[in-house]
Amino acid sequence: MSSVASASVDAGPRPIEPIVLQIGEKKFYTTRQTIAESSVLSSLVNLRDPDPEKPFFVDADPALFEHILRYLRTGIFPLFHDVERGHDMPLYHALQHQAEFYQIERLANWILARAYLDAVSTxxxxxxxxxxxxxxxxxxxxxxxxxxxxxxxxxxxxxxxxxxxxxxxxxxxxxxxxxxxxxxxxPTHRGSxxxxxxxxxxxxxxxxxxxxIHQELVMPISEQPALPPPYQNTQ
Incomplete structure (x- = not known):
């Protein structure tokens, strides 16, 4: 194979690499590409080859990680808002700490700046x-x-x-x-x-x-795909 042809093959997109994370007591199915924004998770999954029988373990809150993973998959900032009660400030605070723990700078800074207040108007x-x-x-x-x-x-x-x-x-x-x-x-008849x-x-x-909801303040940046890839076996 010529060097030109070899370079052309090497320049192709990397295949999707499924991985299994166990956050606390719950397993999550995702890919290396999805979690790339998290320095902590990326470093963790690079320690060894993925094995479905041996998930990568993190002793953290799985309920909060659902919001983390949803953000990583879509790039959409989370909104926790109820019409009558307003913003769920404790949940934002907890998620900010989780974003800092997983070293997801963009998400942590967005919550720290309280940008969610501008994203919702009543x-x-x-x-x-x-x-x-x-x-x-x-x-x-x-x-x-x-x-x-x-x-x-x-x-x-x-x-x-x-x-x-x-x-x-x-x-x-x-x-x-x-x-x-x-x-x-x-009745239309006379006398009624x-x-x-x-x-x-x-x-x-x-x-x-x-x-x-001001979608332009919560949607991902334009360089990112509009929709996440078709993940399999997600939960």
Missing amino acids: KTSPRSVTLHGEQQLAHLDEMVRAAGRTFKILKIDESKARVFQCPNRNWRHDGLRSVCFNSRCL VPLTVEMQVFKIDLVILEVR
């Missing part, structure tokens, strides 16, 4: 709704919530009044005569009278919460 807007009957109240989530939003109830005032009731007993139309008419529930009945009326003051 918009609040007040709103008042009037619900008619127990059925609408029981389905408050459906009556109020929109995609990507949740809400907090501030106050509920309850009273009784005679209000329109859908003749087809569709509780979503109660108190909403025009909606019922547009849905063709109302829409029903009005006494029912409970709930006036509710609430706050709509909408969370936005």
